[in-house]
Every structure is written in C-alpha cells, then in structure tokens.
Amino acid sequence: MINALAQGLLGGALIATCSGGLSAGPLPIGFVYLRAIAPEIAQEMRYFGPFNFVGSPIDGYEAPECILTQAAAEALKAVQAEAQQAGLRLKVFDCYRPARAVAHFVRWSQDSADQRMKVAFYPHVDKADFFRLGYVAERSGHSRGSTVDLILASLTAADERATPSADQPLVDCTAPFAERYPDSDLDFGTGFDCMDPLSHPDNDQVSAEAQANRARLADLMMRHGFKPLAEEWWHFTLKDEPFPETYFDFPVSAPDGG
Numbered sequence: 001m002i003n004a005l006a007q008g009l010l011g012g013a014l015i016a017t018c019s020g021g022l023s024a025g026p027l028p029i030g031f032v033y034l035r036a037i038a039p040e041i042a043q044e045m046r047y048f049g050p051f052n053f054v055g056s057p058i059d060g061y062e063a064p065e066c067i068l069t070q071a072a073a074e075a076l077k078a079v080q081a082e083a084q085q086a087g088l089r090l091k092v093f094d095c096y097r098p099a100r101a102v103a104h105f106v107r108w109s110q111d112s113a114d115q116r117m118k119v120a121f122y123p124h125v126d127k128a129d130f131f132r133l134g135y136v137a138e139r140s141g142h143s144r145g146s147t148v149d150l151i152l153a154s155l156t157a158a159d160e161r162a163t164p165s166a167d168q169p170l171v172d173c174t175a176p177f178a179e180r181y182p183d184s185d186l187d188f189g190t191g192f193d194c195m196d197p198l199s200h201p202d203n204d205q206v207s208a209e210a211q212a213n214r215a216r217l218a219d220l221m222m223r224h225g226f227k228p229l230a231e232e233w234w235h236f237t238l239k240d241e242p243f244p245e246t247y248f249d250f251p252v253s254a255p256d257g258g
C-alpha cells in the first residue's frame with residue numbers, strides 16, 4: 001500500500017513510499033520492470049555498484065534493475081524497436097531513482113574531502129557545483145519514474161559485461177574515445193555521467209561522429225515522446241509522464257523481492 005504520501009516536502013511535491021498492498025509485486029501500481037516489457041534493452045545499472053561518480057553503491061539501489069512507469073517503459077520499447085531496424089540497441093544506466101538516492105548525492109556533494117572519482121566523472125568541475133550547473137538535481141525527474149539515462153550501441157557489439165568493478169582504472173571521461181571507459185562501442189563524445197560542458201548535447205567541441213550519435217539518440221527519443229536535458233546527452237524524460245508531481249522513495253528491488 002502506498003502508505004505515506006507526505007505533502008510539503010521538497011517544495012510542496014509529493015513523496016511516496018511503498019510497502020506492499022496497492023502494489024504489483026514489489027512495485028507501486030503504474031510501475032514495471034523494464035526487463036519484463038523490453039528484455040532486448042541492455043541494462044548496466046551504475047548506481048547499484050561502485051563505478052559511478054560517488055564511488056560506492058547508492059542508497060536505495062538493492063538490485064541492478066531498471067524500473068520505470070509503464071508509459072515510459074512502453075515508449076522505450078518503441079524506441080528500441082526503431083533502433084533495432086538500424087542495427088542499434090539501447091543500454092540504460094539509470095531509470096527510476098528513489099528520493100533517498102538523491103539525498104545520498106546531496107550528502108556526498110557536501111563532503112569536499114572525497115574526490116575519489118573526480119578523474120573519471122568530473123575532471124574539470126567542482127562537485128559542490130553539480131546542482132547549480134544542472135548535472136544533478138535535488139529533486140530529480142528520475143524519482144518520478146519516467147526519466148531514463150541511456151546510450152546507443154551496435155546490435156552486434158558484445159555487451160554482456162557486468163557492472164564495472166570498484167578497482168576499474170580511472171580514466172578522464174573527456175579523454176578520446178579509445179582511452180576512456182567504453183560505455184558503448186559508439187562514441188558519444190564523453191563518458192556517461194561525465195559532468196562537464198563537453199557532455200552538453202549541443203557542444204560542438206566533440207567529434208562530428210559523437211555529435212551525430214547524440215543527434216541520433218535525441219531524435220529517436222524525441223520522436224517517441226521524450227524530451228532531452230541541455231546539460232547531459234544521456235538524460236531524457238517522458239513528456240506526458242503519469243506522475244508529474246510525485247517523487248517516489250520505494251527501493252529498487254529485484255522482481256522476486258530478493
């Protein structure tokens with residue numbers, strides 16, 4: 001049952017927590033596992049493991065699963081169907097994000113002593129400025145369940161790698177494609193979650209190939225009802241989202257509840 005709809009938090013928005021009852025399996029009504037709707041979409045859930053800008057698993061991610069609203073998952077399935085015609089495949093990095101995960105990001109940003117992952121995720125930006133510069137949101141669309149971080153890869157590219165390990169060598173996320181961590185076999189100009197002006201979708205300092213890949217991803221997503229973000233080439237929100245005012249806080253758990 002959605003047992004706590006607390007108004008007044010975070011500027012009058014709703015925060016919802018879920019503990020069974022009104023839910024489908026471990027999820028609130030209206031949410032689905034992307035794997036159940038579109039198993040052909042690859043998943044590399046970065047906030048479940050330690051290879052992310054914080055450098056540790058993020059609060060609320062109990063399983064490496066993409067959870068979305070049903071509307072967003074179905075729209076993404078349609079994007080995948082079209083991408084597949086062109087020999088491409090989607091890979092998601094983050095989907096629904098619990099409000100407690102956002103709180104973890106905020107706490108981490110205030111700890112200036114912790115610069116472990118700077119090289120790999122924010123080589124030229126101060127982590128204290130992430131929110132002001134729009135790279136991380138204090139009230140994230142991801143918590144509304146219809147926002148997704150993703151990339152395109154070739155259908156033929158081998159991509160069954162597990163979430164990167166904690167001892168992954170750190171390489172500057174703005175380094176040339178051949179040097180940095182391979183999010184995909186296609187060059188998008190910077191790595192995923194590279195908090196940097198070079199990650200702005202309209203940045204013209206990245207290669208022509210990277211600009212074309214960004215444009216292709218944005219075009220596909222926008223034609224299926226998603227809107228882009230000016231600061232990050234990988235981030236999209238369903239325009240007609242079913243919960244535009246609700247910031248959920250149920251954990252990302254496995255479909256079997258384990």
Ligand SMILES: C[C@@H](N)C(=O)N[C@H](C)C(=O)O
Pocket residue numbers: 094134135136137138139140141142149193232235
């Ligand atoms: C943290 C990054 N992956 C992201 O999603 N940023 C946007 C702005 C957000 O936090 O909603």
Ligand SMILES: [Zn+2]
Pocket residue numbers: 094142147148149234235236
């Ligand atoms: Zn995002």
